[in-house]
Amino acid sequence: MFERLPTVPRSQELVDRAFRRSSRSEKGAKYQESMVRTAGNMLSDNLANLIRKFPSIERLPPFYRELLDVMVGMDKMRISLARVSWASKQVGQISREHLRKMRSAEDKISVRKKAFGRMASVLRSVEGDLFYLGEARDRLRKLPTLDLDLPTIIIAGYPNVGKSSFLARVTGARPQVAAYPFTTRGIIVGHMTRGNLRYQVLDTPGLLDRPLFDRNEIELQAMAALRHLQGVVIFLVDPSGHCGYPLEEQLDLLDSLKGWIQLPVLDVYNKCDITEGAKRGLSISTLTGEGVDLAVEGAIELIQSSVSLSF
């Protein structure tokens, strides 16, 4: 989705390039005019092209719009794009204004210098915006590209319960697995085929049971997937205590999720290899593989029944 975002040059880089190019204009009576025209065109085109390559925020699918907001701030992006667009027009205007003045001026060199000074100052005034757009581009490019039409299984749950281990078991994806919470810091996508059908499986960052406004950026990415994507949710619970969070808190989160998301939810209890006492519900171990296929089949059945319900 954001793969084709362009690299964003710095203000100074743009100015240096444009002024250098302008000095290569054909020498002659109109040399100063060509310099202004070349530099003006180059700067305003570069800025306009840059904005054109950023996706229109309004036209993004809601899932990506929310991710963009969480990762880089939607308003900030709108403002920076608007300011760069202003700079592009402003440079064009400075160029036209000084070309007009130059026609009657004796000292054309000083008019050209004034034009260059003003162009450089416009570019300086959007230095922060170009810097922000560059950083935003680097962050957004790392987001996965999802197929919003493929049947999707979203793995959600508390941190450290084995979500990434589940993804690694059922798909070819190799997410980082570690014995501490918040190992997964963004959405990771894997694929699997069952029967003739291809499914998309998403590993999401861990969620804690807390109010929305307390949630960190990592959790908010998982919320965006749960809020906007179609499919089913496997809510993974770790009843063994190994993950570091009490079972009650995990079940509270499960309850509240069921209250507000539209998607069918399958609760699955992981780490059955180390869970003492009676097992609960659908028990699996992503470590030994026990029960994992059953969980996948359960999720697929839920997808199929929710699809037939919607017809």
Ligand SMILES: Nc1nc2c(ncn2[C@@H]2O[C@H](COP(=O)(O)OP(=O)(O)OP(=O)(O)O)[C@@H](O)[C@H]2O)c(=O)[nH]1
């Ligand atoms: N004994 C046992 N350990 C497991 C099982 N599944 C996962 N683990 C361990 O639990 C820890 C967390 O696993 P992850 O797959 O990284 O958990 P996660 O839910 O993706 O964690 P976050 O990305 O931090 O939210 C790792 O040390 C895994 O080896 C299991 O079935 N049995």
Ligand SMILES: [Mg+2]
């Ligand atoms: Mg993980």
